[in-house]
Amino acid sequence: MRKNKVDIITLGCSKNLVDSEQLMRQFAVNGYKVEHDPHKINGEIVVVNTCGFIGDAQEESIEMILELGQAKKQGKIGKLFVMGCLSERFLHDLEKELPEVDHFYGKFNWKELISDLGKAYHQELAYDRILTTPKHYAYLKIGEGCNRTCSYCSIPIITGAYQSRPMEDLVNEVKLLVGRGVKEFQLIAQDLTFYGVDLYKRMALPELVERISDVPGVEWIRLHYGYPTHFPLDLLRVMRERENVCKYMDIALQHISDNMLKLMRRNITKAETYELIERMRSEVPGIHLRTTLMVGHPGETDADFEELLEFVRKARFERMGAFAYSHEEGTYAYKHYTDDIPQEVKQERLDTLMRIQERISLDVNRSKIDKVFKVMLDREEEDFFVGRTEYDSPEVDPEVLIRKDQVLTPGEFYQVQIEDAQAFELYGKALLK
Known part of the structure; x- marks a missing residue:
């Protein structure tokens, strides 16, 4: 368990993600080291931001809480807090069924978590946040x-x-x-x-x-x-x-x-x-x-x-x-x-x-093969640069896989000619001046 470290885990939609990013900013301004969806969960404080929309999402949230509850018993993490839609919807049931959770917060009162820890909630930073997405x-x-x-x-x-x-x-x-x-x-x-x-x-x-x-x-x-x-x-x-x-x-x-x-x-x-x-x-x-x-x-x-x-x-x-x-x-x-x-x-x-x-x-x-599109380059992988056209939202839509025979920079726009296509992926080359 790492002292002064906060691990925040976000389940569910991008609306939850924004809440997590705002919470991260509040922890950071209070001097904590904050990680989002870390590879190793070992924080002095762990916060799970849950989804409660449908059965599968609820089950995923419960399984995550149970897993972290076990880690807490083993001394691998410190305090365990739960926030978000699941606890907003089923607060009293969860409090009875999951005593290993130190405190439950709902969809809107999660800001109390900061003050409950004896720290200051900075209202002037209410909509400031630490982005978990690529910086662009x-x-x-x-x-x-x-x-x-x-x-x-x-x-x-x-x-x-x-x-x-x-x-x-x-x-x-x-x-x-x-x-x-x-x-x-x-x-x-x-x-x-x-x-x-x-x-x-x-x-x-x-x-x-x-x-x-x-x-x-x-x-x-x-x-x-x-x-x-x-x-x-x-x-x-x-x-x-x-x-x-x-x-x-x-x-x-x-x-x-x-x-x-x-x-x-x-x-x-x-x-x-x-x-x-x-x-x-x-x-x-x-x-x-x-x-x-x-x-x-x-x-x-x-x-x-x-x-x-x-x-x-x-x-x-x-x-x-x-x-x-x-x-x-x-x-x-x-x-x-x-x-x-x-x-x-x-x-x-x-x-x-x-x-x-x-x-x-x-x-x-x-139908896009041979056409040229403005593409935002999101990241570099082993075999391809990966980007999106204006018709593609992150996480849910097709991506453009760009040949790595040129030096490109994630976070920048490029004109890309599409050379091949599958149902959920496009393949292309960047047209550099």
Whole structure:
């Protein structure tokens, strides 16, 4: 066990990651040595930032806590703290079941951890953070919570109502990060498109993106987690007009049949969904759409699933993920529906859906062969330099593998000609002047 060392482990989404980065900054200003997801966990203090969204994520969080609890008993680590969505959602159960944890904090009160240790929480550094990402990109969390009422989703239970961050604070944070070398910003929230309704009584995402786009040094802005209902269409104009706003939209659609959209309480129809996709593609030529779909929600018939498959074939999403329904305690679906789709059927539907998408992804990537793209170089590996185009978000999207016959620098942009393609990877060479 290393004295004065803090190990922070982040599970779940990039929104959790931002919280961890802010906590790291508070520990550092109080004189601690801080490591994130360390190879060797041996800190005097260990903090696990948990995910509580669906069963698999909850299980991963519990297993990590149990493993660290054992390490604590063996004297390999000191105090063990747990924060985040899992403890926000199941606080009292966890306190009873996991006595090896010194203290549990929720999604929003984790700042008390610093003062509970007898240290000062520096409010002036509330949105300052130690980046865990490569120094050239960062996640920018523009809001917390969610006002939607989707049947299957536990997020509103965990996070409460939507809370937008003021534009001035966000623009100032961007300026601060640009000053530290950040060139690329991934805008994140549970629902980007609701931004501003609580603060400004209007959907203000287009204005926010324009204001961030105006900050000198911002090279790329990429948008994650939009919601299709009442989509702020002026955002398409911003995306079309602004060179540094990536032609990329991550918008979770979940399903397409009117039957399922109604059962899921999505407040949108099949026709409206198709119309929105068509408008996005027509107003922003070349846009790459990422979506998430769900299979196995209660009431999903074979006909509903066939409709979903046809939707994927027609829409030809450049990026797509999918997951099987999880019957989550406290949700509308848990209270009002029976989890009537067998697990093996859910898995079979999921596999079928992803096989179709893999073929589409291969076609999309092959269409890029011989073309030249602006690529951000993320890192150097043994055989390749690895980068991304504006159509690729870190961690979830295809990467560009660049031949190592030239000297390139991670964190810089290059023009790259694509020479070959697989379903989830592109291969290219840098065009140096």
